[in-house]
Amino acid sequence: MVTVVPLGLKPALDRVAADVDRYFDHLLALPDDARRPLYEAMRHATIGGGKRMRPLLVCAACDIFHVDRLRAMRVSLAIECIHVYSLIHDDLPCMDDDDLRRGRPTVHKAFDEATAVLAGDALHALAFETLADPETHPDPFVRVELVAELAKASGPAGMAGGQMMDLAAEKETFDLPTVTRLQQLKTGALIGFCLEAGAIMGHVAQEGRTRLRGYARDIGLAFQIADDLLDVEGDTGATGKAVGKDAAAGKATLVSLLGPKRARQQAELLVDQAVAHLSSFGPEADLLRAIADYVVARDR
Amino acid sequence: MVTVVPLGLKPALDRVAADVDRYFDHLLALPDDARRPLYEAMRHATIGGGKRMRPLLVCAACDIFHVDRLRAMRVSLAIECIHVYSLIHDDLPCMDDDDLRRGRPTVHKAFDEATAVLAGDALHALAFETLADPETHPDPFVRVELVAELAKASGPAGMAGGQMMDLAAEKETFDLPTVTRLQQLKTGALIGFCLEAGAIMGHVAQEGRTRLRGYARDIGLAFQIADDLLDVEGDTGATGKAVGKDAAAGKATLVSLLGPKRARQQAELLVDQAVAHLSSFGPEADLLRAIADYVVARDR
Numbered sequence: 001m002v003t004v005v006p007l008g009l010k011p012a013l014d015r016v017a018a019d020v021d022r023y024f025d026h027l028l029a030l031p032d033d034a035r036r037p038l039y040e041a042m043r044h045a046t047i048g049g050g051k052r053m054r055p056l057l058v059c060a061a062c063d064i065f066h067v068d069r070l071r072a073m074r075v076s077l078a079i080e081c082i083h084v085y086s087l088i089h090d091d092l093p094c095m096d097d098d099d100l101r102r103g104r105p106t107v108h109k110a111f112d113e114a115t116a117v118l119a120g121d122a123l124h125a126l127a128f129e130t131l132a133d134p135e136t137h138p139d140p141f142v143r144v145e146l147v148a149e150l151a152k153a154s155g156p157a158g159m160a161g162g163q164m165m166d167l168a169a170e171k172e173t174f175d176l177p178t179v180t181r182l183q184q185l186k187t188g189a190l191i192g193f194c195l196e197a198g199a200i201m202g203h204v205a206q207e208g209r210t211r212l213r214g215y216a217r218d219i220g221l222a223f224q225i226a227d228d229l230l231d232v233e234g235d236t237g238a239t240g241k242a243v244g245k246d247a248a249a250g251k252a253t254l255v256s257l258l259g260p261k262r263a264r265q266q267a268e269l270l271v272d273q274a275v276a277h278l279s280s281f282g283p284e285a286d287l288l289r290a291i292a293d294y295v296v297a298r299d300r
Numbered sequence: 301m302v303t304v305v306p307l308g309l310k311p312a313l314d315r316v317a318a319d320v321d322r323y324f325d326h327l328l329a330l331p332d333d334a335r336r337p338l339y340e341a342m343r344h345a346t347i348g349g350g351k352r353m354r355p356l357l358v359c360a361a362c363d364i365f366h367v368d369r370l371r372a373m374r375v376s377l378a379i380e381c382i383h384v385y386s387l388i389h390d391d392l393p394c395m396d397d398d399d400l401r402r403g404r405p406t407v408h409k410a411f412d413e414a415t416a417v418l419a420g421d422a423l424h425a426l427a428f429e430t431l432a433d434p435e436t437h438p439d440p441f442v443r444v445e446l447v448a449e450l451a452k453a454s455g456p457a458g459m460a461g462g463q464m465m466d467l468a469a470e471k472e473t474f475d476l477p478t479v480t481r482l483q484q485l486k487t488g489a490l491i492g493f494c495l496e497a498g499a500i501m502g503h504v505a506q507e508g509r510t511r512l513r514g515y516a517r518d519i520g521l522a523f524q525i526a527d528d529l530l531d532v533e534g535d536t537g538a539t540g541k542a543v544g545k546d547a548a549a550g551k552a553t554l555v556s557l558l559g560p561k562r563a564r565q566q567a568e569l570l571v572d573q574a575v576a577h578l579s580s581f582g583p584e585a586d587l588l589r590a591i592a593d594y595v596v597a598r599d600r
Binding site for chain 2: 038085114115133144145178
C-alpha cells in the first residue's frame with residue numbers, strides 16, 4: 001500500500017519526540033528537597049526514550065481539526081504520564097519483573113522498588129493535573145471531558161482492567177475473543193483516547209468521533225499484534241527490552257493463537273480497515289494514514 | 301474544652317461510614333469476567349473499614365454551604381479512592397511491608413502483590429472518573445476545579461511527594477520543620493482538599509476558603525500527631541494495624557522530636573487554632589468543631 005505522507009512520518013515523529021522531552025523537562029524540574037529522587041525517577045522514565053506513538057496519534061488527530069499545537073502537546077504529556085506510569089508498575093518484580101525498558105534500566109533497577117511505585121503514582125496524578133489546567137484548554141467542559149475519558153480509559157474498565165486480565169492469562173488459557181478484549185482494554189482504550197482527545201478538543205460531531213474510534217480500535221489491535229510479533233521474532237538489541245517473555249510465561253497472545261503468519265495478515269487487514277475509517281477525511285488525515293502503515297511495518 | 305455538637309459526632313460518623321460503604325458497593329459491582337479479582341481487591345480495601353474521617357470532613361464542609369448530600373458523597377468517594385489506593389501501595393512489601401490494615405489482611409496478603417498494585421492504580425483512576433462525572437456537579441467548571449485540586453493534593457507536590465520524603469526519613473534524620481512539611485504533604489494536602497472541596501462546590505469567596513484551609517492545615521497536623529502517638533502508645537487490637545513501626549525504623553516523627561507530652565500539647569494547641577479559624581461561621585460549622593476535638597481525643 002502506498003500512502004501519501006505530505007509531512008513525512010519520520011520528521012513528525014522526531015518533532016513530537018523532541019517536544020515531549022522538552023515539555024517533560026520543564027514539567028519535572030528537580031525540587032530542592034527530599035522529593036528529589038521521586039522527580040529523578042519520573043524524569044528517568046519519561047525523558048529521552050520511547051516511540052512516542054501516543055503523542056504522535058494525539059497530534060495527528062488534533063491536526064485534522066486544527067487544534068492548537070500547545071493544547072495537543074499538553075494532552076500528549078498527560079497520556080505519556082499514564083502510559084509511562086503503567087510501564088513502571090508493569091516492570092516491577094511482582095508484575096513482569098523486567099530489568100530493561102527502552103534499552104535502559106527499569107525504574108526499580110535504577111532506583112528502588114518503593115521509588116518506582118511512587119514515581120508511577122506521581123505520574124498518574126500528574127496526568128490529571130495536566131489535563132485539568134486551563135492551559136490545556138480554555139473551556140472547562142472540554143477539560144473535564146478529557147479527564148473523564150482518560151480516567152475511564154486507564155481505570156478498571158480500561159487499562160487497569162486489561163492488566164488484571166493479563167495477569168489471569170498466566171494461569172488460564174484465553175480464547176481469541178477474550179485475548180482480543182484483553183488487548184482492547186490493556187492498550188486499546190488508551191490509544192482510543194488519543195484519537196478521542198483530538199475530537200473532543202476539535203468539538204467534532206458524533207459521526208466523526210465514531211470514525212476515529214473505529215480507526216483507533218483497529219490500529220490498537222494491529223499495534224498489539226506487531227508488539228507480540230516483536231516479542232516472538234525480535235531481539236533485545238532492536239526492542240530495548242527482554243523478548244520471548246510471553247511464550248516463556250505460557251501466555252496466550254493473538255500471535256500464539258493465530259500463528260505468526262496469520263497474525264501478520266490480520267494486522268495488515270486491520271490497518272486497511274483503520275485507513276478505511278478515515279475515508280471521509282481529506283489530506284489532513286494523511287498523517288493518521290501513514291501511522292497506520294507504520295504500525296505494522298516498524299519492526300521489519 | 302466543651303463543644304456543642306447538635307448533630308452529634310457519632311451519628312454523623314456512622315451515617316457517613318454507612319453511606320460510603322453503600323456507594324462503594326454500587327460503584328464496584330463485580331464484573332463477570334477475568335477482571336473480577338481486581339474488583340474484589342478494590343472492594344476488600346474500600347468497603348467495611350476505616351474511620352472515614354475524610355468523607356466526614358467533606359460532608360461537614362459541604363453542610364456549611366448547603367451543598368447537596370449526593371454531591372458531597374461523590375467527592376467523598378473520590379477522596380477515599382485516593383486515600384485507600386495510597387494505603388494499598390504503602391502496605392506493599394517494598395514500602396511499609398504491613399500485613400494488617402483496619403484489622404484485616406492487607407490487599408497483597410489477601411490477594412497478591414500484583415493485584416495490590418493494580419487495585420491501587422484502578423482506585424486512583426476511579427477517583428478522577430468519579431469527580432469528572434456530571435452526577436458529581438452539573439457545572440463543568442466546578443468538576444474540573446475539583447479534579448485539579450485533588451490531582452495537586454495527591455501528586456508529586458502533595459501526597460506522593462510526602463511519601464517520598466517519608467522514605468528518605470528512614471535514611472536521614474529530619475528536623476522539626478522538615479518533618480512538619482513531610483506531614484503537610486503526606487496527609488495534610490488531602491485533608492486540605494476535603495475542606496477545599498466543600499468551598500469549591502459551595503462557590504465560596506476567597507476569605508472563607510482561606511479560613512477553611514487554615515482549619516485543614518491545623519487539624520491535619522493534629523491528626524498526624526495523634527496517629528504518631530497511637531504508633532507509640534497504642535496496641536494492635538485498638539488500632540487494627542501493627543504499632544511501633546516508626547520507632548523500629550528509626551524514623552523521626554513529630555512525637556519523637558517533641559516527646560509524647562509536648563506532642564500531645566501541640567496537638568491540642570493545633571485543635572484550638574483550627575477551631576479559631578471557624579469563628580466567622582455559625583452553628584452550621586459545629587460538626588467541623590466537633591471533628592477537631594475528636595481528632596486528638598479518639599485514641600484515649
